Amino acid sequence: MNLSRLPHPLSDELVELISDRMGLLGHPTRIRILDQLREGEHNVQAIADAMATTQQNVSGHLRLLYAAGIVSRRSGGREVFYAIVDNTVFEHWEWLVAALRKQVG
Numbered sequence: 554m555n556l557s558r559l560p561h562p563l564s565d566e567l568v569e570l571i572s573d574r575m576g577l578l579g580h581p582t583r584i585r586i587l588d589q590l591r592e593g594e595h596n597v598q599a600i601a602d603a604m605a606t607t608q609q610n611v612s613g614h615l616r617l618l619y620a621a622g623i624v625s626r627r628s629g630g631r632e633v634f635y636a637i638v639d640n641t642v643f644e645h646w647e648w649l650v651a652a653l654r655k656q657v658g
Contacts, residue, residue, distance in 0.1 A: 577621055578642060582606070583614050587642055590624065594636040 601611045
């Protein structure tokens with residue numbers, strides 16, 4: 554990883570943006586939702602069923618992911634379908650999993 558691409562010191566604005574993004578992506582339910590969407594576009598009920606949770610719970614988390622520009626949504630009749638638009642999420646996951654594997658052994 555090339556840390557020289559990061560400004561130093563980080564501006565207060567950039568610190569807040571990083572914190573907001575990490576907080577958004579650090580929630581277990583949102584991680585599971587994004588994992589479901591790696592397979593492709595899904596409607597809310599399909600995600601809720603796969604996760605054994607409520608449609609209301611999934612919808613609330615998807616609203617946050619949509620507002621952050623991580624997922625897109627489209628209406629299909631009475632259903633709303635979501636898809637990943639910011640694949641950098643998975644690049645972060647790959648880096649994190651690699652680091653965790655080193656730590657665990």
